[in-house]
Amino acid sequence: xxxxxxxxxxxxxxxxxxxxxxxxxxxxxxxxxxxxxxxxxxxxxxxxxxxxxxxxxxxxxxxxxxxxxxxxxxxxxxxxxxxxxxxxxxxxxxxxxxxxxxxxxxxxxxxxxxxxxxxxxxxxxxxxxxxxxxxxxxxxxxxxxxxxxxxxxxxxxxxxxxxxxxxxxxxxxxxxxxxxxxxxxxxxxxxxxxxxxxxxxxxxxxxxxxxxxxxxxxxxxxxxxxxxxxxxxxxxxxxxxxxxxxxxxxxxxxxxxxxxxxxxxxx
Amino acid sequence: xxxxxxxxxxxxxxxxxxxxxxxxxxxxxxxxxxxxxxxxxxxxxxxxxxxxxxxxxxxxxxxxxxxxxxxxxxxxxxxxxxxxxxxxxxxxxxxxxxxxxxxxxxxxxxxxxxxxxxxxxxxxxxxxxxxxxxxxxxxxxxxxxxxxxxx
Numbered sequence: 001x002x003x004x005x006x007x008x009x010x011x012x013x014x015x016x017x018x019x020x021x022x023x024x025x026x027x028x029x030x031x032x033x034x035x036x037x038x039x040x041x042x043x044x045x046x047x048x049x050x051x052x053x054x055x056x057x058x059x060x061x062x063x064x065x066x067x068x069x070x071x072x073x074x075x076x077x078x079x080x081x082x083x084x085x086x087x088x089x090x091x092x093x094x095x096x097x098x099x100x101x102x103x104x105x106x107x108x109x110x111x112x113x114x115x116x117x118x119x120x121x122x123x124x125x126x127x128x129x130x131x132x133x134x135x136x137x138x139x140x141x142x143x144x145x146x147x148x149x150x151x152x153x154x155x156x157x158x159x160x161x162x163x164x165x166x167x168x169x170x171x172x173x174x175x176x177x178x179x180x181x182x183x184x185x186x187x188x189x190x191x192x193x194x195x196x197x198x199x200x201x202x203x204x205x206x207x208x209x210x211x212x213x214x215x216x217x218x219x220x221x222x223x224x225x226x227x228x229x230x231x232x233x234x235x236x237x238x239x240x241x242x243x244x245x246x247x248x249x250x251x252x253x254x255x256x257x258x259x260x261x262x263x264x265x266x267x
Numbered sequence: 268x269x270x271x272x273x274x275x276x277x278x279x280x281x282x283x284x285x286x287x288x289x290x291x292x293x294x295x296x297x298x299x300x301x302x303x304x305x306x307x308x309x310x311x312x313x314x315x316x317x318x319x320x321x322x323x324x325x326x327x328x329x330x331x332x333x334x335x336x337x338x339x340x341x342x343x344x345x346x347x348x349x350x351x352x353x354x355x356x357x358x359x360x361x362x363x364x365x366x367x368x369x370x371x372x373x374x375x376x377x378x379x380x381x382x383x384x385x386x387x388x389x390x391x392x393x394x395x396x397x398x399x400x401x402x403x404x405x406x407x408x409x410x411x412x413x414x415x416x417x418x
Contacts, residue, residue, distance in 0.1 A: 027334075032321075034336050052334045081334040083324050087417040091397045095301040096294025096386035098418065106299030152325045152332070155401050158317055158340020159417045163324035165332060 001175035003208050004073045004140050005055040007190045008172065011137035012053045012078060012127060014197065019129070020122035021102040021115065022049045022082065029054040048101070049084040049115065051123065056167070068226025073172035075145050082119050083163030084112050109153065112162040120149075120164060132193055139186040141170035177224045179213040188212075280409050284346045287313045289391040290362065291343065296385050308361040308379050311372075312413075314389055316341035341398060343387065343413040347372075348405075355383040355403050357411055386418055 009028055016026045025048045034050060060074025086107055089098040098107045103118065105111040127134055148167040154160075173186065181187035191209040195202050213220070222232050232238045239246070288311045295305035319339040323332040349358040358380050363371040381387075385400045398415035405411045 029333075031333060031335065034334065050334070054333055079333065081324065081332060083334060083336070085336060085338070085417075086399055087338070091386070091418060096296055096388070096397065097299060097301055108299045111299070150331075154326050155416060157320065157322055157326050157338065158415070159336065159338035160399060160401065161324060161336060161338075163332070163334070165324075 001071055001073050003175045003187065004172040005058070005076060006208065007140045007187070008076065008078050008137060008170070009053055009055050010194070010198070010201075011133045011140065011190070012080070014193075015129070015131055015133035015137055016051055016053070016123060016126050019126035019131075020051065020119050022051050022119065025050045027052040048088055049082065049119065050088075051080060051082040051119065054079050054081075058172070068228075069174070069224065070226055071174045071177060071224060073174055075169050076141075076172045078168045078170060080123060080166045080168070081163060082116065082123070082166075083161060084115055085159050085161040087159065109160075109162070112160075113153070116151075116162055116164045120166065123166065132189075136186060136190050136193060139173075139189070141172045143171050145169040145171055176209070177220050178210055180216065180220055180224070181209050182212050276409055280346050284311075284313055284344075288346075289314055289389065290364070292388040292390050293359075293379075293381055294386040294388060294397075295382070298384075302385075305379065308359075309363070309390070310345070310359040311362050312346070312359075313344040313410075314341060314392075315344065316389075316415075338417045340401075340417060341415045343415060344410040345413065346410050348411045350405055351380040351382075353382070354405075356380045357382075357403055357405065357413070381413065387413070387415065 013026050013028045017024050020026075027050055030052055056077040056079050058074060058076035060072040084100070086098065089100055089107060091098045099105065100107060100111055100115050103111070103115055105114070127137055146167075146169040148165075148169075150165040150167070151163070152165075153162040176185070176187050187209045191205045194205040218232075218237050222237060227235075227237075229238065233240050290309050291312050291314065293308050293310060295302040295307065297304075317339045319337045321335050321337045322328065323335050325332050345357065345359055347360050350356070351358050361373045361379055363373070365371065381400060381403070383400050383402055386397050387400060388395055388397050397418040399418040400413050401416045402414045403411065404414065
């Protein structure tokens with residue numbers, strides 16, 4: 001489902017901002033190219049090392065006892081890509097030297113790898129830390145299923161670049177059925193954090209996470225299991241003849257004098 | 268390119284480079300730090316800067332990596348050069364533009380070689396962009412090629 005994906009991405013991005021060497025250059029699902037070509041006129045945040053966060057494929061298995069519960073998230077891949085390229089550093093105009101900001105080492109292949117090692121460690125520290133966003137990130141999943149790390153380094157195609165990809169497969173909690181996310185739940189804490197820190201997203205957050213209803217309704221239970229009406233009727237969750245008027249017992253009476261009649265008619 | 272046309276090729280290179288070449292500042296580096304054993308020099312070459320191309324971090328277009336980086340890189344085509352001792356070394360004549368507009372070109376000095384890992388700056392262009400020498404091809408006829416990466 002989708003809410004967990006959004007929460008995982010946004011919580012990761014916000015938890016990482018300012019906590020690593022890339023500073024605020026943490027990008028959410030950016031699929032246009034980071035423009036770093038040296039035309040000299042464009043100097044943007046992309047001229048710095050970056051971390052990009054996105055949620056990739058997900059799969060929910062073990063469906064035997066939950067026939068139509070499609071609120072499940074199962075395993076979602078949270079992917080963090082981070083990289084550093086030679087144009088992402090300011091060049092000393094006199095000497096031509098470039099230094100990697102933050103670790104103050106000249107740009108060599110070894111220094112680029114070391115920088116990525118440091119960013120990797122800073123990412124882990126930030127996501128496991130105690131910040132409110134990290135806490136939400138952790139709480140959206142029940143456990144981490146698998147961690148995969150990949151690496152690239154190349155000096156062709158017009159740029160020297162080194163990058164890493166950390167793929168964290170998490171067992172995410174199921175998305176809540178509308179009206180069931182309680183006030184203290186992960187989902188409501190996520191919405192509160194959006195309201196407090198990212199007000200531009202508040203309107204859409206209320207569409208994802210509405211206010212909880214006072215009582216859990218039968219309809220919500222049916223939705224949570226993806227039951228058909230017939231199945232719900234058979235389980236006694238819905239009136240069996242829903243088109244008939246309700247039977248009303250208006251004047252219940254307890255019979256006071258009971259006469260027990262024997263099999264052979266004797267009293 | 269065959270030797271039969273060598274003199275014409277040489278003439279063509281002279282004519283083209285006289286028009287297309289530009290001044291390039293060489294910034295010698297060793298492990299990313301200024302190499303004080305080699306002086307900075309200005310030389311002349313034809314710079315061909317590629318169109319910025321968007322690729323993922325692996326250098327391709329697969330979906331395994333999502334972050335895309337747009338880089339151009341380029342090439343410097345150097346007509347006047349001599350092979351240095353190492354495979355990645357290129358001796359070039361230094362260019363000196365006097366105050367009165369006179370241009371003095373000095374013969375390659377054994378100290379004045381360009382090596383992989385050095386930087387160059389295109390000082391005739393707006394914003395004077397820097398590039399890094401990623402590799403050097405010396406086996407082409409006529410000109411040597413410095414393969415450049417964005418810096």
